[in-house]
Amino acid sequence: xxxxxxxxxxAAFEELGDLYELDGAVSYxxxxxxxxxxxxxxxxxxxxxxxxxxxVTTVPGIGKTxxxxxKALDETGDIPSAVKLRAKFPVGLISIMHLPGxxxxxxxxxxxxxxxxxxEALREKxxxxxxxxxxxxxxxxxxxxxxxxxxxxxGGGPAPRILLSRAIPVAEQIAGALRDHxxxxxxxxxxxxxRMGDTAKDIDIIATADDVGALIATLAxxxxxxxxxxxxxxxxxxxxxxxxxxxxxxxxxxxxxNVLQHFTGSKAHNVQLRxxxxxxxxxxxxxxxxxxxxxxxxxxxxEEEVYERLGYAWIPPExxxxxxxxxxxxxxxxxxxxxxxxxxxxxxxxxxxxxxRQTLDQMAEEALRRGWEYLAVTDHSASHGFGDHVxxxxxxxxxxxxxALNDRxxxxxxxxxxxxxxxxxxxxxxxxxxxxxxxxxxIASIHTSFGMEETAMTERMIAAVxxxxxxxIGHPTGRKIExxxxxxxxxxxxxxxxxxxxxxxxxxxxxxxxxxxxxxARAASEAGVMVLVDSDAHSARNFxxxxxxxxxARRAWLTPEKVANTRSWADFAPLRKxxxx
DNA sequence: GCCGTTTTCGGCCCGACTGTTTTCAGTCG
Numbered sequence: 001x002x003x004x005x006x007x008x009x010x011a012a013f014e015e016l017g018d019l020y021e022l023d024g025a026v027s028y029x030x031x032x033x034x035x036x037x038x039x040x041x042x043x044x045x046x047x048x049x050x051x052x053x054x055x056v057t058t059v060p061g062i063g064k065t066x067x068x069x070x071k072a073l074d075e076t077g078d079i080p081s082a083v084k085l086r087a088k089f090p091v092g093l094i095s096i097m098h099l100p101g102x103x104x105x106x107x108x109x110x111x112x113x114x115x116x117x118x119x120e121a122l123r124e125k126x127x128x129x130x131x132x133x134x135x136x137x138x139x140x141x142x143x144x145x146x147x148x149x150x151x152x153x154x155g156g157g158p159a160p161r162i163l164l165s166r167a168i169p170v171a172e173q174i175a176g177a178l179r180d181h182x183x184x185x186x187x188x189x190x191x192x193x194x195r196m197g198d199t200a201k202d203i204d205i206i207a208t209a210d211d212v213g214a215l216i217a218t219l220a221x222x223x224x225x226x227x228x229x230x231x232x233x234x235x236x237x238x239x240x241x242x243x244x245x246x247x248x249x250x251x252x253x254x255x256x257x258n259v260l261q262h263f264t265g266s267k268a269h270n271v272q273l274r275x276x277x278x279x280x281x282x283x284x285x286x287x288x289x290x291x292x293x294x295x296x297x298x299x300x301x302x303e304e305e306v307y308e309r310l311g312y313a314w315i316p317p318e319x320x321x322x323x324x325x326x327x328x329x330x331x332x333x334x335x336x337x338x339x340x341x342x343x344x345x346x347x348x349x350x351x352x353x354x355x356x357r358q359t360l361d362q363m364a365e366e367a368l369r370r371g372w373e374y375l376a377v378t379d380h381s382a383s384h385g386f387g388d389h390v391x392x393x394x395x396x397x398x399x400x401x402x403x404a405l406n407d408r409x410x411x412x413x414x415x416x417x418x419x420x421x422x423x424x425x426x427x428x429x430x431x432x433x434x435x436x437x438x439x440x441x442x443i444a445s446i447h448t449s450f451g452m453e454e455t456a457m458t459e460r461m462i463a464a465v466x467x468x469x470x471x472x473i474g475h476p477t478g479r480k481i482e483x484x485x486x487x488x489x490x491x492x493x494x495x496x497x498x499x500x501x502x503x504x505x506x507x508x509x510x511x512x513x514x515x516x517x518x519x520x521a522r523a524a525s526e527a528g529v530m531v532l533v534d535s536d537a538h539s540a541r542n543f544x545x546x547x548x549x550x551x552x553a554r555r556a557w558l559t560p561e562k563v564a565n566t567r568s569w570a571d572f573a574p575l576r577k578x579x580x581x
Numbered sequence: 582g583c584c585g586t587t588t589t590c591g592g593c594c595c596g597a598c599t600g601t602t603t604t605c606a607g608t609c610g
Contacts, residue, residue, distance in 0.1 A: 025582090031593085100609090101599080138602095284595080
């Protein structure tokens, strides 16, 4: 039987948590399963491999009981308690409990009272006016239910999350407009946008102002705002023409720090922060810090004060995910995170030779303008297809062209003749070794045969990692955020092979890739792999995308030393395999 | 079900909103 991957294990824990909730288990048990599911999904290593090694209880949120369930899942393909509970509750109840405004209690109530066991049966009962007759429910619940069911049919499920690259311009445009208003004092973006996560559900903005009404009016009248969903004396919720929801909260200046901290989150960070505070007799909320001893609530104008009162150094938002940052902030071991300005070059971009929109000279000129020391030009390779492949002969001509360009540039910047070679299904590259050896730089990626089974895909990638002229792996999992899952691959094994062979792995900065992700990047760096932050630019403007790769690097706790292309050319050049050979 | 700078047992973040009921349960972030 195939080994369950982390996503499958997380789904099994989610399901079991739902089933226990339907069964009326104490809430803490249900929460424990959901916490564990998240921990498994975010883990950078194979949870099943850890289970077999007897080390899985080192993962926060997984204890003895869940270890036993993991063993059962590994050996039999299922969890006995889930089998038992599935016989008790029809699968349809889980769909019902996930409807907005519903939960386990209501799903169970509907099942017990009306025998409802599917969304279809639920709709029939609602249309027949049966829901409103149940004690504890009413006409409003029935109306809302019918509306939700209709919306689901129309929209096909919950609203998708928006990519960070779509959220940031909207957030900055709105925050900028509000800052320009004379009544505004402080205006800050909060939420997952401030944490620079892969995606956001909505945009949170926190402000202080003399005149709340004027600020809300300014927001409502912005050209990009389509409609105002709610508006009060403490803020407003609006929707942009592009469908993005924006929440503005206007708060008292002496609570700004508390509110900004609260709404920056994440949930896991805040829960851990508050639990730790309770152990010291302090209660944290968005309104202040209540001290049990004095009965007084401390209101903080700045976030720094909030963390200081609780005994922590201020924590960069990108780290606030409940992944050890509180402990590090307490004992002074927070990392000095990499910044965009630390980069001295880019090792992955395209020109008109393949599918880029600008010429070699234009890309070089832009890199020079940005003050970089080096730029590797890595057009697609011989088997790329789409009519923009680069034959070996064309690549040889490109080598000459770049030599001439470097002469003209007189050492102001160094352009590297490179390729983004395809990793073929057997793990080989699609140029002859003699040609790869003549290049200054070789990055290689998988662009075909995404459907391979995990073992074969991992072997394919490791064969490439071991190639003597391959310097780095590009976008190693192939994911497209919100649109395409990663192909099946054991990244723990790939990372180990990369560390052993001195092969670098990139964080691709394309905002729908950000690949490798923050979890793999942190693991790779800890394993001793040199990480790259690459733009994969297909135009000169695309170099701006590096901000998203840097964001992923920061969320992976990376310092400048851990990222190879923060180095000067003199220090970077020897890290390439061809320099060591 | 997890976990420990009071604890290996007895706790477990905090508040808003909605809709239903007269003081609260359920859901959500």
